[in-house]
Amino acid sequence: MNTMIISLFLCLIVCAATIEGGIIASHPDELISSPAQYEFQYSVHDSHTGDVKDQFEHRRGEYVIGRYSLIEPDGHRRIVDYSADPLLGFNAQVRREPISILQHH
Structure with a gap:
């Protein structure tokens, strides 16, 4: 064995x-010599566990843009928009929205 x-x-x-x-x-x-190029996205909505999140990302060479969001335990949705490039580096903008705003859209 x-x-x-x-x-x-x-x-x-x-x-x-x-x-x-x-x-x-x-x-x-x-x-x-080949620059990286890809796109991806996913989302999860599990009503049993309450796990709700999504993400997408787009890359062309050294330039990346993306967004992810998730529902926080306090009932707000956190949204992060981000980008990265050789000149400015990594940058992220974070915002929060109450779930009630999402239900009206």
């Missing part, structure tokens, strides 16, 4: 090293 676990462990290490090495070795210039 111990021999099988050790063999499996070694196989996972070798496979991971091979995959990682293959990716880096096959496209080294592409990894260095």
